[in-house]
Amino acid sequence: xxxxxxxxxxxxxxxxxxxxxxxxxxxxxxxxxxxxxxxxxxxxxxxxxxxxxxxxxxxxxxxxxxxxxxxxxxxxxxxxxxxxxxxxxxxxxxxxxxxxxxxxxxxxxxxxxxxxxxxxxxxxxxxxxxxxxxxxxxxxxxxxxxxxxxxxxxxxxxxxxxxxxxxxxxxxxxxxxxxxxxxxxxxxxxxxxxxxxxxxxxxxxxxxxxxxxxxxxxxxxxxxxxxxxxxxxxxxxxxxxxxxxxxxxxxxxxxxxxxxxxxxxxxxxxxxxxxxxxxxxxxxxxxxxxxxxxxxxxxxxxxxxxxxxxxxxxxxxxxxxxxxxxxxxxxxxxxxxxxxxxxxxxxxxxxxxxxxxxxxxxxxxxxxxxxxxxxxxxxxxxxxxxxxxxxxxxxxxxxxxxxxxxxxxxxxxxxxxxxxxxxxxxxxxxxxxxxxxxxxxxxxxxxxxxxxxxxxxxxxxxxxxxxxxxxxxxxxxxxxxxxxxxxxxxxxxxxxxxxxxxxxxxxxxxxxxxxxxxxxxxxxxxxxxxxxxxxxxxxxxxxxxxxxxxxxxxxxxxxxxxxxxxxxxxxxxxxxxxxxxxxxxxxxxxxxxxxxxxxxxxxxxxxx
Numbered sequence: 001x002x003x004x005x006x007x008x009x010x011x012x013x014x015x016x017x018x019x020x021x022x023x024x025x026x027x028x029x030x031x032x033x034x035x036x037x038x039x040x041x042x043x044x045x046x047x048x049x050x051x052x053x054x055x056x057x058x059x060x061x062x063x064x065x066x067x068x069x070x071x072x073x074x075x076x077x078x079x080x081x082x083x084x085x086x087x088x089x090x091x092x093x094x095x096x097x098x099x100x101x102x103x104x105x106x107x108x109x110x111x112x113x114x115x116x117x118x119x120x121x122x123x124x125x126x127x128x129x130x131x132x133x134x135x136x137x138x139x140x141x142x143x144x145x146x147x148x149x150x151x152x153x154x155x156x157x158x159x160x161x162x163x164x165x166x167x168x169x170x171x172x173x174x175x176x177x178x179x180x181x182x183x184x185x186x187x188x189x190x191x192x193x194x195x196x197x198x199x200x201x202x203x204x205x206x207x208x209x210x211x212x213x214x215x216x217x218x219x220x221x222x223x224x225x226x227x228x229x230x231x232x233x234x235x236x237x238x239x240x241x242x243x244x245x246x247x248x249x250x251x252x253x254x255x256x257x258x259x260x261x262x263x264x265x266x267x268x269x270x271x272x273x274x275x276x277x278x279x280x281x282x283x284x285x286x287x288x289x290x291x292x293x294x295x296x297x298x299x300x301x302x303x304x305x306x307x308x309x310x311x312x313x314x315x316x317x318x319x320x321x322x323x324x325x326x327x328x329x330x331x332x333x334x335x336x337x338x339x340x341x342x343x344x345x346x347x348x349x350x351x352x353x354x355x356x357x358x359x360x361x362x363x364x365x366x367x368x369x370x371x372x373x374x375x376x377x378x379x380x381x382x383x384x385x386x387x388x389x390x391x392x393x394x395x396x397x398x399x400x401x402x403x404x405x406x407x408x409x410x411x412x413x414x415x416x417x418x419x420x421x422x423x424x425x426x427x428x429x430x431x432x433x434x435x436x437x438x439x440x441x442x443x444x445x446x447x448x449x450x451x452x453x454x455x456x457x458x459x460x461x462x463x464x465x466x467x468x469x470x471x472x473x474x475x476x477x478x479x480x481x482x483x484x485x486x487x488x489x490x491x492x493x494x495x496x497x498x499x500x501x502x503x504x505x506x507x508x509x510x511x512x513x514x515x516x517x518x519x520x521x522x523x524x525x526x527x528x529x530x531x532x533x534x535x536x537x538x539x540x541x542x543x544x545x546x547x548x549x550x551x552x553x554x555x556x557x558x559x560x561x562x563x564x565x566x567x568x569x570x571x572x573x574x575x576x577x578x579x580x581x582x583x584x585x586x587x588x589x590x591x592x593x594x595x596x597x598x599x600x601x602x603x604x605x606x607x608x
Contacts, residue, residue, distance in 0.1 A: 007085035009214045014133065015115030016125040020146040023055060023184035024115060025089055028205065029080060031191035055185075084210045111140035111212040113205070118157050118181070119150040122165050127362065130165070131376065134174045135323055135414065137396050140212045141169075142177045144205065148197070149183040155199045171363055178208055219285035223250030224314065224390065224398045225306040226343035227260070231291070241445075242273050242291040243300060245344065248397040250308065252290060253283040257309040260300045261388035262316035263555045264431030266309060267294035286397075297443040301556055303345035305388040305398065314390050314398065315418035316427065318383040319352065324403070326371045328410025332379075332403070333370035339404035340383055342415075348384040349403070355379060380419065385551065385558065386427060391415055426519060426552050434555070440530070447532030451486050454601045455529035456560040457550070458592065461542035461574070468566040472580065472588040473538040479589040480534060485602060487534040495521055518546050522553030529557055534601070543572045562599065564592055 013021045030040055047054040080087040090109060112133050116126050133141055143165060151157045162179045169176060180189060181200050188194035190205050203211070228245040252258075252269060259266045272281040273291040284290045307313050326332045332351060340349035355378040356365050371377040392399030392414035403411040448454050458476065462469035470491065477489040500520050503513060521537065528535040539546075542563060551558035565576040566585055578595050580588045597604035 007214055008088070009085055009111060009209075009212060010088045010090065010109045011111050011113065011209060011212070012090040012109035012138075013113045013115065014129045015144075015146075016117070016120070016123040016129070019115045019117040019120070019123075019126075020184045021113075021115045024113070024144060024146060024182065024190065024205070025078070025080075026055075027184045027187055027190045028089075029078065031187055032080070032082065032206065082206055082210055085214075087209065109138055110215045111142075111209070112138050113142050113144055113209070114176075115144045115146050116161055116165065117150075118145050118147050118161065121161055122168070126165070127168055128374070130169055130174065131172055131358075131363075132325065134169075134172045135325065135376065136400075137392060137414070139174070140177060141174060142205075142208045143179045145179060145181045146184055148181045148188060149186045153181070153188075153196050155181075158200075168363070177211065178202055180205055180208060219247075219249070219251050221249040221286075221395060222311040223252060223256075223258070223306065223308045224248045224395060225250075225252065225258075225290070226345075226398070227300055227302055227304045227306065228289075228344050229302055230300060240273075240293050241297055242293055243306075244289070244291045245306070246289040247284060247286040248343070249286050249395055250311075251283060251285040252292065252306075254281075258294075258306045259309050259313065259435065260298075260304040260306050261314050262386045262427065262431070263300070263304060264434035265298045265300060265437070265556070266435055267296045267298050269293075270295045296439050297445060298439065299444055299556060303343070303347075303387070304556070305343060314388045315415075316386055316388050316431070317418045317420070318386045319419040320381050320383075320389075320415050321355075321378065321417035321419060322381055322401070322413045322415050323376065323378055324371075324411050324413030325374075325376045326411040327373060328403075328405045328408070329373065330405065330410075331370040331372050332377070332405075332411060338410075340381065340387075340401060341404060342387060342389050342401035343398055345387045345389075347387060350382050352380040352382040378416075386555075389415055389418075391418065426515075426549065430553055430555050444530055444532060451532050452603060453485055453532070453534060454560060455532050455557075456534055456562060456596070456599075456601050457525045457529065457554070457557075458534065458536045458562050458564065458596075459542055459547075459550075460536065460538050460564045460566055460592075461540060461576070462565055462567040463569065463571050464540045466567045468580075468582060468585045469540065470538045472564070472566045472585050472592075473536050476589040476592050477536050479593060480536075480602075483593075483602075485534055486532060487536060488528060489536045489538070490524070492517075492521075492537070492539045495524065499524065514546065515549050518549040519553055522550045525550070526554055526557070529554070529560070534596075541572050542574055544574055547574070560599075560601070562592075562595060564588075564595075 013025055015021050044054050078089050080089050114126070114129060114133070116122060145158050145161050148158070158181045180202060181197055182189045182205060184190060188196050189200070192204055225245045225247050227243055231242045231244060233240055252272065254269050254272060256269045257266060258269060270293045272284055273293065274281055305314050334351040334353065336350065338349050340347050354369065354371060357368050357371055358365050358376045390398040393416070399415045401413060401415065402409050444455060460469045460473040460476070474489055477487050480487040496517065500517055503516060525535050547561065547563065550561055554561065563574060563576040564578045564580060565574065566580045566588060568582050570576065570579060578592060580591060584591065596602045
């Protein structure tokens with residue numbers, strides 16, 4: 001079979017520290033003659049010169065600190081070949097301190113070998129690694145009962161491990177493909193059957209991995225392309241805006257209509273770009289990174305996920321139910337802010353509730369208020385903004401996440417359910433609006449270049465009895481207009497007796513009325529911002545819930561909403577971008593202007 005036509009399979013090898021994972025891999029490479037020429041002899045000679053007994057694990061453990069400590073601390077990858085297919089073998093660390101490295105390696109795998117030392121039996125990490133494989137969705141698992149030579153190839157020892165570990169795996173819904181008695185050091189049942197195991201009638205390790213079935217290729221699934229960035233080239237009149245990202249699933253073609261989530265904006269692929277490519281590309285498939293241009297220059301940003309119109313779309317919400325494992329130094333607990341990363345999205349997150357905590361080593365469950373290190377939990381997570389993703393059961397590539405605590409990756413997991421967000425109906429309306437949006441001939445980005453400003457919404461608020469907010473807002477409009485900016489002031493009275501005049505007083509739910517006022521304000525702001533304007537709005541006693549409605553409705557423009565409180569005391573729970581005390585209000589327009597300069601909305605002459 002031609003090399004390019006051969007099947008490939010990613011295989012991870014996991015297990016408790018010192019149970020012989022690296023030895024198994026080294027033995028497989030040596031016994032199937034898969035090592036580079038002279039590699040085995042070189043390692044043997046190095047051991048002889050240093051008066052160290054040769055071990056097959058040294059073929060994998062190439063890092064100096066690994067050899068000196070005798071444990072695998074990183075994820076080693078090597079290539080391996082049988083008559084049937086090509087393999088990428090991933091040797092993951094077994095020590096509990098390097099559990100996150102093991103998870104990193106396993107997340108790339110389609111199948112797994114889990115190694116247990118026959119002389120030590122099932123250990124805590126044996127169970128923990130089994131749970132992690134199950135949680136990551138790896139269903140093809142074979143258990144290797146290694147070091148059978150240390151127990152004189154006793155069938156009873158093997159059977160006891162099979163019974164104990166089968167029971168554990170059954171509790172987490174994982175059925176192993178086989179239990180294989182082996183000896184990595186002696187080579188028994190690794191590449192071929194062994195006469196030392198006459199009571200065993202199954203296949204060898206090599207035969208077992210050849211029996212695994214590769215996953216379906218990602219290109220056969222619905223398109224998922226998380227946006228990494230948008231690049232603009234200006235040299236020699238080049239006006240392209242290239243959307244860049246990695247195709248996690250599916251296929252992208254010139255002429256495809258793509259929809260970006262969660263914003264719901266859509267356009268048609270105009271070209272697929274590549275460096276040093278003489279012939280224009282017409283298509284590209286997973287798992288390649290790609291750059292492409294759009295026929296209509298819409299504003300998209302990092303974190304959005306491109307999907308094909310007419311195909312199943314990703315989930316979009318700010319609340320989700322997840323299974324996660326926690327490896328942080330400090331416990332995971334509600335009320336604390338964490339950084340949540342899924343696909344290319346990075347957003348602040350809180351734990352809304354901890355449904356249950358599981359000790360992965362014994363499956364004991366408990367109801368507690370926090371998740372300790374090395375525990376697994378089912379939690380409800382609340383994100384600061386809506387994100388697009390898939391359920392891990394549907395598309396694992398876009399359904400896995402990590403959690404960062406104090407600049408360190410402290411946990412990770414999979415999405416098992418997308419939950420309704422408080423403004424689900426509004427989000428759906430926004431998506432429908434953006435899908436059917438008729439783009440003008442001049443884009444918002446072109447207007448920003450011509451006007452020398454970014455469009456934004458400035459909300460000047462204050463106490464109901466304090467008139468300072470309107471004075472500051474109008475003063476800001478006049479200041480920016482005199483500076484040559486394109487700006488417009490809108491009082492809430494103009495909105496209430498204009499586009500909101502049909503809303504009846506006396507509605508049984510005042511909060512619903514208030515939300516509808518702000519939804520309509522957001523639609524006005526969306527039009528103004530699309531036209532490239534700076535919109536200044538005066539409104540009394542703005543609350544976080546009001547801002548959330550605006551952020552939801554403005555979607556990708558939400559980061560250009562700025563709040564200013566005018567008055568000595570903030571009378572709501574709002575945390576404004578700028579608080580102007582009464583004594584600061586006469587100079588408030590200048591201070592807001594400085595805020596806009598710091599946010600790169602208008603030009604800052606003092607910025608390098």
